[in-house]
Amino acid sequence: MKNKSKISFKRSIIQIDICLIVVIAVFIGLYFMLSSNASKKYNNAIQLYSDISGFYDYIEKANFSFKSYLYTENVDDIEKYKQSIKRARNKLNIVKDGIDEEYQWRIDLLNNMVESYQNAATDTKNASPTDYQIKYNEFLKQYSLLEKTSITYYEYLTDDIKTQQEEIHDYEKKLFIMLAMIMILGIVWLILFSIITIKSFTKPLYQILNNIKLIKRGEYDLSDISNTSIEMENLCIALDDMAQHVQKNIENEKEKAALKHQLLEKENENLKKDELLALSELKMLQNQINPHFLFNTLNMIYKTAYRENATDTGAMVDKTAMLLRYALDKANKTSDLYSEIESVENYIYIQEKRFHQRINFVLNVEDNLPNIQVPGLLIQPLIENAVKHGLKMLLKMVKLLLIFKKLMKVL
Template identity: 30%
Template sequence: MNKIQKKVWMLALVVLFIMSAIWVTLTYYNQKTQSQYNDVLQRYLSLNEVTVASQQLVTDLNNYLIKPTSDNLEKLDASKAQIRKAKDEIYDLRNEENEFVLTNYTNLLDSLVETADRSFMLQSQQEAEGSNEEFSEATRIATYISEMTLTIIDTELKTYDRFYRGIIEQSEELKQLGIWLLLLITFVLLLLTYWFSISITKPVQMLTQSANELSKGRFDLEIKVDSNDEISFLAQTFDRMRININNLIMEIQEKAQLERELQQNKLLLQESQLLGLQSQINPHFLFNTLNILSKKAYLEGAEETSDLLVSVAGLLRYNLKRLDRPVTLYEELIVLKQYIEIQQARFTDRLNVHMDVDESCLNVKIPGLTLQPIIENAVIHAIEPEEDGGHIWFRVSDRGDAVAIEIEDDGKGMPQEKIAHLLDTEKVPAEGHSTGIGFQNVVQRLRIFYRTENVLKIESEEGKGTKVTMVLPKTREEKQDG
């Protein structure tokens, strides 16, 4: 850790320690006071709740006696439950000073509930006079409960009078303590800030003056800063920069020239790579195809074999003549269909190809022999290993300023590591299949042709097939002409 950082951390730790100590102290006293105050307030609320509940019980009993409906009965039962709940809360308020009073108080609550029950029972037995007498008794008990509640609250106020005074005194002491702490912290922070700012700003001012002299072209003045931190080292480095600045300018000019030459060489290398990648034709494809056709001619008539030979001839002619320049998507589709016919002759019903092509997109320019290697990759990895074969979907759609080409199969898919390997054109490309054009070859030619890395995407999950998506800009031909 350097010296300036130590100064900053020391100032920050001092401020943090002071603020933490103040926060802990004030929080402790405030929490303690608040807890005591909440306990006392809860006692008063519990006593007041008893009064409200007793009055509500009498009201609900009177409503039921006047109109004995099920709704009024439910309200009466709810009032009784509220009385019992309030009684349980009263038990928690007992101490040595009020135990006798609160015991009588809870007994009154029990008497109120019992009287209400007797009035209810007599009412149900059609004894109106007895029910009214019990109701009057319940009213009297409720009134006495209210008066006794006020008496208990008054006693509680007298008991906790000293506590309230203590809270007021404690608040005044905390206020005075806060004022003194604020003044002390302000004084300490002013001293620390002044010392810290002087130790940093003075060397910075000296360095700034030297920088102004350099900006005026005065490289003969020595740069020197008297300090014991990193700014002194910065000044020494700045002085060495003053000495070597002319040499540095010359080196920058030479590097700029070299960079331009490297950029030109890079463009030439990309063109060479494009031509080299496009010229990879493996004659093994022709051998395999002719072998298939010979067996087909042996087993079947000459017409179908003739068609296959025409497809092979067209495919070979395309491979030899179309790799040196861009072609249209229409031309690629013609040779792709010829290739599919050859493979369907090989796999028969095991290969099912579904094509959905938007014909308005067929004029877009792409590198020659782009689609066939991708379809071939799907045939080899998704169709050939499966005994029942599989399906391949080929789609071309218009996306406004671009054309989307999707090639999807229902094979076993591939792991993410394999996808990353196929898209990493920095590695040595894998050997191609029957055409000799590997998948990495196609990816690299597309990136060179369109000068973007995001022209092709692979989506695949093991057991769920693979989908290759190419998004080709429509404006590539105009840029190339320009």
């Protein structure tokens, strides 16, 4: 492989990306600086329009409530009138806070007109029958004047909104131009990226793929690859090293395969020996003493002992025969509780004869225990373990208590 100082492909891409990001960020920053103020003014104009519209709505509701009061003299109507006037004034205050100072006199004018309207309403409410019509006409006049101002204010705010919209449209045009410039920059970046990729990555990659095909065919003498980036140079070196390692590994695998073949032959021989040994053990087990013969022999010893008046010996032989028969019948099988207890009694009898006075078994079985199904030879190993380890370190007599009873419906 050729070894020259190369430029990192990753570094080249990062440099181009940083330049592109900086240019885009500058364009976007300029746009937001230009459009933020216009957008804020436009939103403010929309909000002022909404607030002034709310003002006239509350004036209309106040006028309707006051007229209803004049006709019905319902106290609720006058209360609604006052609430509507209060909300209308609040709307005016909001508009005044949001409007330019040079136009705030218009809001003061509206406040004065609302004041005149309220005074006319109060005069109408308190008028005598002779002055009522005059005061009422004055009340209607004040409302009419107030209502007519809506056209002027709506036109003013509409013009302001249109002005802000035009500014926003101008900024949108500028944004379009900026986006077009960004797209051009993006296209230029893609062209540069494609050139760098083809020069530094694509062509050497195809040559590497050809070398991989050579490795597949078992040829490990790879051709040199011309490249212009550090990454591709490292990849070429790694591929060359891999080819050498593959060749070594193939030779090692051949040696291992030969050794494995020898080991398999030895294992087959050992398996054959193990099979013969297993068959021999099976035959030995098959040739072991027949249990039926064993029981007949024990029975004969039992009868001989009784004929010779050796009652203890006969009883021990009988218990041993019953214990052995139970063990052979119930090994790895299911038994019942009473059969298990009977087997335990036989085992206890034998152990008492064996240890004489060193151990005293006490078996306590509760009446009316259910004869449930239990695993065969479940209890005897527990007793045997207790005898084995309990008597091991003791010289005095030991008492072993066995209790079978039911607690909380559990045996």
